[in-house]
Amino acid sequence: MSIFHQLLAKPWVTAQARIDDFHVGGTFFLSPAKLGLRVFLAVVTVLFTLLIFAYGMRMELEVWRPTPQVSLLWLNTVLLVLSSSAMQWALFSARRHEIDGVWIGLLAGGFFAIAFLGGQIMAWRQLDSLVGFNITNPAIGFFFLITALHGLHLLGGLVALGRATTKVWRGFDVAPVRLSVELCTTYWHYLLLVWLVLFGLLFSGNDSLGILLSICGLR
C-alpha cells in the first residue's frame, strides 16, 4: 500500500482496524541502514542544490566573472569514475560471494577516491597560481567552497569505506560485509553523480548553468 493510500485510512473504523491489526514491519521494504542513507542523501542533495541556486542567483547579479578554466578537473572526473566503477566491482563480487574481488574493489575504490581528492587539491593550487586570481571573485569563492564540501563528503565516505575494508581484512564472511559494501557503493555513485552535475553545470567552462537559466527564462 502506497504511503498516500495509507494516509487515507480511517483508523477508528472497525473494518480498517481488522486490516491494521495485521500490519507488520516498516513503511518501506528497506533495511534501516539503507533508508537512513537515502534520507541522508536527500539532505546532501538539498545542500548542493541550494549551492547551485546560490551560484545561479549570483550569476544574475552585477558583473559576473566566471571561474578560470582548470583542465585538471577533467582528469579528476575520470579518477572519480574509476573509483565508482571499482566500488561497483566490489559490489558485484560481494553478490557472487567472491571475497577477493570485494577486497580488490574496495582498495581500488579507496585508492582512486584519494587520488581524486589529491587532484582536487592540485586544482586549487593551479587556480591559485593563475594570473588574474582574485579571491573576492564570487565564482572562485564558489569553486573553493563547493569542491571543499564535495571533498569533505567523500572523505566521510572514506571513513566508512575504511571500516568495510577492515571487516574484509579481518576475514569476515561475505554476508556481513555485503550491506557495508552496498551502502558504500550507493554513496560513491551518488557522490559521482553530484560531481558530474557540479562539474557539468558550474566548472566545465561551458556556461551550462547560464544556458539552463536562459532556457528556464530566468536570464
Add this chain to the structure above:
Amino acid sequence: MTDVTPETTSYLAPAEVEDVELYHPKSFVTKYIWSQDAKVIAIQYAVTAIAIGLVALVLSWMMRLQLGFPDTFSFISPEAYLQLITMHGMIMVIYLLTALFLGGFGNYLIPLMVGARDMVFPYVNMLSYWVYLLAVLVLVASFFVPGGSTGAGWTLYPPQAILAGTPGQSYGIILMLASLALFIIGFTMGGLNYVVTVLQARTRGMTLMRMPLTVWGIFVATILALLAFPALFVGAVMMMFDRLLGTSFFMPQIVEFGESLKYGGGSPILFQHLFWFFGHPEVYIVALPGFGIVSDLLSVHARKNIFGYRMMVWAIVVIGGLSFVVWAHHMYVSGMNPYFGFFFATSTLIIAVPTAIKVYNWVLTLWRGNIHLTLPMLFAIAFIITFVNGGITGLFLGNVVVDVPLSDTMFVVAHFHMVMGVAPILVIFGAIYHWYPLMSGRMLNQAMGHFHFWVTFIGAYLIYFPMHYLGFIGVPRRYYAIGETEFIPLSAATLNEFITVAALIVGLAQVVFIFNLVWSLFKGEKSVKNPWRATSLEWQTPQMPPAHGNWGKELPVVYRWAYDYSVPGAAEDFLPQNLAPDQVAIAKGHEASGVRAAAT
C-alpha cells in the same frame, strides 16, 4: 472508535516483528554519560536545552531592564544590548526550542510511542547529543572571547555581521557560525534517527495512521529540519569564508572611512534568501511538534478522541510543505520584486487554512468533552488561545502593505513572541507536566504548578499585548534607547516600564518551575502507573519509568488507534492501544446487546 466486542481480532503473536540489537551499558559512564539509550539522550538534550534557555532568559531580562529603565544600568552599553538581542534570539529559537522539541521529546517519545526498543541507530544518536553539546559550548565560549559575542542580530545579516563596528566582529561571529554548523551536523545525526525509526521500527499493528499526533508532529518537523537546515549551513559556511578567507559571497564593494575594503561583488540579499529558506520552516519545526503534543494533551485530558484525526495529519503534512514556499515574507522590506511580494503574501495566507483547521479541531475536541482542568490541560488551552492571537497578527504582517510600515516596530516582536515564543513554550510546559511522571515516576507539585501556570499565562499577555500597541505607534525594534522622539508619546516609556516589570515576574515564575522539577524528583508524590489514564503506548511499558529496552521480553502489539477514549459500552473510559479486543471490559448493561462503537 473501534469496535469493543471480543468478536473481532483476538490475540496476535508479536513473533514477526523484527527486534533490534541493543547496546547494553555495563557501567555508570555508558549508562548515563556516553549513553546510547534514547531516553537518557532525551534527558541530556532537555537538561542542556533548558540550561542554555535559562541563560537566554537572563539575557532577555537585561534587555527589558534597558528598555524599561534607560540610562539606569551602566553595565548595558549599546553594544552589549545588540549582543543581548542576538544571543537571546538565537539561543531561544535554535538551542532551546528546536533542541528540546526534537532532541528532547523526539528522543523520549518516538521509540516508546511507536513500540520500538530504541532508535534505529543508537550510536549515531549518542553522537548527535555530544555534537549538540559542543555547539552549545562553542556558543557559550563566544561570551568570553575578546570583543564578546556577536551583536549582528539573530538573523546575522551581512555585510554588517562581519564588519568592524558590529560587536563581536573579531571572534564572536566566527564562534556563532561554527556553533550553528555544529548544531546542524548534530541535528542531522539525530534527525536521521527520528525519521527512520518512525518509518521502519514501528511495532506490529502500529500503522502510520495509528500513530499519536505527537509522533506525526515530531516526524514532519524533523523532515522539515533536515531539508531546511542545509540552507543555514550553506549560509553560515559562506559567511565564514567571507570573514576568514576574504571571499565575497555576501559582501559588496564597501567604502569605510574613505578606504575601499578588500571585499567586492557579493550579494547580501543572497544570504537573506538562504537564511529565510531555513528561517521560515524553522517556525514550523518548532510549531509542528507543539501541534502534535497539544492534540494529545487535549484528547487525554478531555477524555475524548481527537476531532478529525485524518485532517489533523494532513494539516501537519500540508503545513510542512507550504512552509517552504513562504520564506520571502520576511523580506518585504529588502527591495525585492513586487510580484514576489504578491506571491509570498498569497502563499502565506494559504498556510492559514490548514492551521485554522487544526485550531477548529482542537476546539471541537474540547466540545462536550469530559474536560479535566489538570495542569497539562491548562497549558494546552492557553496554547490554543495564544497561538490564535499570534497567528492573527501574522495575517496582518503577511500582507505587504501592512508589513512595510510595521516591519521594524515592536509589533513584529510582539507577534513572533506570541506565535513562536510563548505558544510553543506553553506546549513544552504542558508536555513536561504531562510526561514528568513517566520520566521520573513522580508527580510535579500541583501548587507550584498552578502558580507557574497563572503567572506565566497572564504575565505573557501583560508583556506582549501592550507591545503590539507600542508597535502601532511606531516604537522601533532593535533600538538601544529611543530617547525623546517626536511621534512617540511619553506614555510609551511608562508602558515599557510596565512590560519590564511583568517580564521580570514571569521570568521568576520560571525559577519556581525549575525548582519544582528538581524538588519533585526527590519529594514529589509518587505516581501511579499511567496516572492520566492515557491510551498511547508510552504509558503501557512494564515498568514506569520505562527500563532499558522499553518493553519486556516481547514488543507490544497494537490493536487500535491512540484515541479510544470514552468508547460507548466499554467499562473503562480509555482503551490502551495494546489492549486486545477480547480483553476489553464491557460496561454493565451492554453485555447482551453486543457493544458497538457509535462513531464508525
